[in-house]
Amino acid sequence: MSTNQTRFFAPAKLNLFLHVVGRREDGYHELQTLFRFLDFGDWLEFIPTPEAAIDRSSGNEAVSIDEDLIIRAARLLQSQSGSSKGVEISVEKKIPLGAGLGGGSSDAATTLLALNQLWELGLSSSELKELGLSLGADVPVFIQGHAAWAEGVGDRLSAVELPPTTYLVVIPPVNVATSRIFSDSKLTRNSPLITIADYQAGESRNDLEKVTCRLYPEVGEVLEWLGDYGRARMTGSGAAVFIELENTAFGQSILAQMPEMWRGFIARGVDFHPFWRKEH
Numbered sequence: 001m002s003t004n005q006t007r008f009f010a011p012a013k014l015n016l017f018l019h020v021v022g023r024r025e026d027g028y029h030e031l032q033t034l035f036r037f038l039d040f041g042d043w044l045e046f047i048p049t050p051e052a053a054i055d056r057s058s059g060n061e062a063v064s065i066d067e068d069l070i071i072r073a074a075r076l077l078q079s080q081s082g083s084s085k086g087v088e089i090s091v092e093k094k095i096p097l098g099a100g101l102g103g104g105s106s107d108a109a110t111t112l113l114a115l116n117q118l119w120e121l122g123l124s125s126s127e128l129k130e131l132g133l134s135l136g137a138d139v140p141v142f143i144q145g146h147a148a149w150a151e152g153v154g155d156r157l158s159a160v161e162l163p164p165t166t167y168l169v170v171i172p173p174v175n176v177a178t179s180r181i182f183s184d185s186k187l188t189r190n191s192p193l194i195t196i197a198d199y200q201a202g203e204s205r206n207d208l209e210k211v212t213c214r215l216y217p218e219v220g221e222v223l224e225w226l227g228d229y230g231r232a233r234m235t236g237s238g239a240a241v242f243i244e245l246e247n248t249a250f251g252q253s254i255l256a257q258m259p260e261m262w263r264g265f266i267a268r269g270v271d272f273h274p275f276w277r278k279e280h
Contacts, residue, residue, distance in 0.1 A: 006118060009274045010110040011041040012095045012267070013102040013138070014167065014235045014242055017204035019191040028137075028153045029182055032193060035141045035148050036162060040169075040267035042103060043092040044070065044110055048118045052086045054078065059091025060107075069108040069135055076131055077112055081121045096263065098175030100236025102142070108135045109142030113275050129155075138236075145273035149196060160196070162271060168251040170226055170264040171240045172218035181237040184211045205233075212238040222262065229254050 015033045022030035047057075054074045056065060065071055070089060077083070089111070095103030112128045115121070123131075125143060132139030137154040146159040181187065188207045198204070212234060213220035219234060222241045226232040229250075230243035245251045251266040258264050 006114065007043055007045045008110050008114045009041055010044055010095075010103070010106040011037040011039065011142075011270070011273060012106065013037050013141070014169075014269070015100070015206065017199060017233070018206045018208060018236065019194065019204070020187065020189050020207045021191050021193055023189050024153075029189065030152060031150065031154055032191075033150050033154065034160070034199065035138075035150055035157075036165075036269045037142075037147060037271070037273060038101075038167065038169075038267040039270050040094065040265055042094050042107055042110075044107060044114065045090045045092075046111075046114050046118055047088040047090075049086040049088060052078070052084050054086055055088045057088050057090045060093050062093075062097060063104075069104040070111050073108040073111040073132075073135055073139075074115055076135065077115050077119075077121070077123075080131060081119070081123065083119050083121060085119045087115060087118070096171055096175075096240075098177065098238075099171050099240040100176065100178075100234065100238050101169070101240050102138050102236065105132075105136045105138035106142050108132065109139050109273075110275065112139075113143060142273060145276035147269075147271040160271075162269060165269045166245045166248060166251065166266060167242045167269060168226075168229075168245050168254055168264065168266055169235075169240050169242045170222050170258060170262055172216075172222050172262050174216050174218045174239050176212060176216055176219070176238040178237040180215060181208050181211050184215070186214075187211050206235075208237050209234045225259075226254075 014036050019032040095101050116123050129140040129143045132143050148157040219238045223232050234241050255264050
């Protein structure tokens with residue numbers, strides 16, 4: 001077994017807005033959204049091995065091995081590249097499941113990026129994004145590695161620069177099933193396309209909020225409560241809700257009043273994925 005141990009960060013993300021603008025014949029939804037990474041996330045450690053086995057030694061126990069996007073990403077990369085190398089993976093999980101913070105997608109992207117480097121495969125970012133898209137619609141933005149305006153199923157990405165912002169994120173104790181939200185008959189699927197200027201003028205929302213709050217009332221309770229302190233918005237399909245903060249002290253004062261059954265944290269928005277930051 002190799003003694004070369006390498007840790008990589010997998011950042012959480014926020015959807016600063018999310019509009020559903022259509023539905024394709026294959027059932028996938030056409031979206032418009034703005035992705036931003038956070039300096040909060042998971043840590044993954046990879047120990048390359050000469051044998052072909054791909055193992056998860058610790059962490060992420062709430063997800064079975066075969067359903068774990070980390071393992072699926074490693075197996076996919078190994079299969080598509082023809083690599084005979086293996087890896088032992090440990091996970092320090094911070095991003096909650098079913099929160100709309102992109103934890104599974106970010107972990108999968110970090111796995112593809114890290115193993116492409118550690119196994120010395122030399123795949124391009126475009127090739128990795130293509131593999132990532134087969135694992136989930138949010139994976140490509142983490143591989144591209146920059147805050148992005150996204151369209152299509154989330155795969156048409158345009159890098160954007162965003163002003164420095166600190167966020168307070170609050171998560172109720174509920175795991176939202178994204179597929180349940182997108183399959184709901186009452187979901188808005190015909191929002192008009194907007195421009196970045198429209199977004200900057202405040203003409204945006206999260207089209208999934210109404211359905212999520214109806215199916216998971218706990219999310220609506222957080223939106224209402226956090227709305228007393230700023231413009232509260234759900235990220236992704238939920239359950240996490242966020243507001244922008246003027247300063248960290250204000251966020252800490254809100255957290256001190258937060259109901260005990262909820263989880264909350266303060267994080268800074270970042271434009272670059274840490275894997276790529278050294279190149280910018």
